[in-house]
Amino acid sequence: MAAVRVEAVLAAAEEQEAEKRRSITVEKELELEYDLGNLLAVDRNPPPAAALRGAGPRREALLQALARDNTQLLMSRLWELPAERAGGAGGPLVAQLPEPTFRLPREKPPPKPRPPTRWEQFARLKGIRRKKKTSLVWDEQAKEWRRRWGYRRAGGDPSRAWLAEVPAGADPEEDQFARLRREKRERVARNELNRLRNLARAHRAGSAVPAAPLHPTGHQDRDELRRVARVARVSTASLGRFQPRLPKESAEPPSRSGGKKRRFEPLLGNLAAERSRQLELLRDMGSKKPVLDITRAVNKQLRQEEAEAAAANKGKKQSKRGKRGRRQQRPGRSGKKNGTRRQPQQQKPAGGGIGGR
């Protein structure tokens, strides 16, 4: 008896709920697909084609009814999202939208990270880090905080400097103001040149090996097109020998090395030169002392050490190591040039002894 009553009560409650919700329930064959981040709903049910064929207000009414049903479903989903009252108790009800799921194409390709500049590479190798500078500097003259550079900088406007000291070893007749101006122009030009060089390097590095043969949206420059055209010409069965050429294109086949020639001596040419070269080679191979370019080896070792140290001591102060590293490297900096020239000079007396047999 009690069980039946409980069931009846539950059934009645359910009916009441259904009654309440009747105004907002919509019957659909297939469920809609929702993308709440975009406020989007997609209805896959085929619409009543026959009914919509006839023009006029009936069609409009049908379309409106369909729209009302779909909108009701979408709104129910939106109102079920977690909502809160923005701006206190009396504010408007605001719902948190999820991320949009419908994949739409981008406007522009994603940004590429730019390759490090020459200075940035050097700094990374040495372990030099940026010193944070204050934006304001104390100006003793004006007794206030002024900018480091720019409008009203500390130390006055450099273009209105009324005094230019003649440095110790300079020509007394020289115009110092002109010299300062010239040096500034040179500095600006050098900086601009370096900036453009870094840009060119970055651009070259970016297009060194095109992964896809050619960028589809037409951002191809002349060199890339030429390179790709060359590859396309050579990829025939006869390696491009019978490919038709454009009227102004060069007739001979382009070298695969791309212009960098490596010259080989003719086989039966200068016998004396060949003999001396072979004997030198034998002497170097047979000598007890190892042939070592000291400066090159030292530089290599130093660079390796510095790179390791920079990688290891990332958190610690770098100033000491930087000074030490720079001091040690100075004598060996031009070691490459000196080393290659020094070697034949050193060995010549010994070679003369053997060669003169």
Place this chain on the structure above:
Amino acid sequence: LIYCYRKPKTKRAKRFLEKREPKLNENTKNAMLIKGGNANLTVTEVLKDIYAVKKPFAVVYKRKNITRPFEDQTSLEFFSKKSDCSLFLFGSHNKKRPNNLIIGRMFDYHVLDMIELGVENFVSLKDIKNSKCPEGTKPMLIFAGDMFDVNEEYRRLKSLLIDFFRGPTVPSIRLAGLEYVLHFTAVDGKIYMRSYKVLLKKSGCKIPRIELEEMGPSLDLVMRRTHLASDDLYKLSLKQPKGLKPKKKKNISHDVFGTTYGRIHMQKQDLSKLQTRKMKGLKKRPAEKSAEDGGATPKKSKSA
């Protein structure tokens, strides 16, 4: 800005360039509405109404531009570059293609997709005399009809229409402000676009009952020519950079009941030296302490 050969000399110029350069999270797409050489009244009205819907993320070009987008796209690409718009709507009219609208989008200032639609019935905003919703309302988009899934061209059209009318992406939205709905029905080779204003009526429970009132522009469209992007270009344009993926939170897990668990990794502790609560009664009295120390080292006395 990174690859600029001419560096900007003013902050304003720098801001201008920064707005237009490729970014991780992109700006809202702008649309440009262009009139062709022989645009008639209907097409002009359509463009004006779409502009009203898409304000402020649209620009209308007042003068007529004599170009044919399907033959030559350079003019469109030039406009796109100048005004930084990646969506466009080009209207024209001739005997062969009356009331023609070309809707399209760009990728990297080059045309990605273009679809030509013919307008058959057009009811403007002005013709329907009732209250409109405020400018800049984010519309709800509803697509009805199985054609939008079955047919490849219709699928691209759906993607284009969503892109066009979507508006800015927002993290949260005011529920009472959901007033505008755009409904697209694909039936019988035609696409019916209708716009309604949403009225929220009381219902028995929390979710309100919806009533619609026909408001804005309504168009009957027929698909004509298409110029869709190749598959690999489309895939390239869909590619999202890795930085946009949400970072995984480590050492946090959830169980079925919704409880959040966290993990803390500790080093090995010497339990004998653990700092416990101080119980005053158990405190060592000085007499006991000295007895325990026994042969304690005396304090080193300083030499005078």
